[in-house]
């Protein structure tokens with residue numbers, strides 16, 4: 001069973017998402033476990049403070065090291081993955097690398113991000129989901145988990161879904177169609193309706209595009 005802990009100030013986002021689609025199915029089938037860890041529970045003082053103004057001035061607040069340190073130390077996992085916009089850009093080869101680990105903490109930033117010392121202490125990977133900045137690490141963490149979890153054996157109903165998928169062998173998947181055969185003057189290619197499996201396979205192969 002693969003274990004994923006998501007350390008976040010917004011555990012409700014993760015808990016809601018956990019109940020959807022293949023993620024909830026994989027949890028029900030005991031293939032994965034996902035826990036949200038509420039960073040606020042590890043805040044300091046009676047206000048459960050988790051952030052403070054940056055040394056040297058500047059806009060926004062910075063996540064303090066101590067609450068994150070305590071939240072991370074409350075878990076027992078193989079690796080800590082921090083979501084940062086400047087991290088290694090996520091792609092299928094990084095997903096393959098991360099799939100080597102059975103238990104992972106995903107640590108979500110907010111505001112101006114993490115005090116550098118928490119990265120120095122605990123970071124095994126910094127991962128970015130793309131060259132744009134969003135307001136928090138939760139959506140990037142869910143994106144990363146969706147990409148990881150669908151590649152764990154037995155998660156997808158049909159494992160063939162992973163074959164020929166976009167990015168496999170630097171190709172873009174062939175176009176797909178469903179009913180009706182004609183929609184607003186646009187028709188499904190004849191070959192897909194022919195029942196000739198050899199021709200259909202050829203068509204699919206010929207319609208994989210290079211990236």
Ligand SMILES: C[S@@+](CC[C@H](N)C(=O)[O-])C[C@H]1O[C@@H](n2cnc3c(N)ncnc32)[C@H](O)[C@@H]1O
Pocket residue numbers: 083084085086107108109110111112113114127128129130131132133134135136137138140
């Ligand atoms: C507003 S961002 C902080 C940006 C930071 N000041 C900077 O310029 O690098 C707050 C948090 O959102 C998350 N985040 C934002 N964009 C991301 C991206 N492209 N990939 C992964 N995480 C991201 C990170 O966890 C980050 O700590």
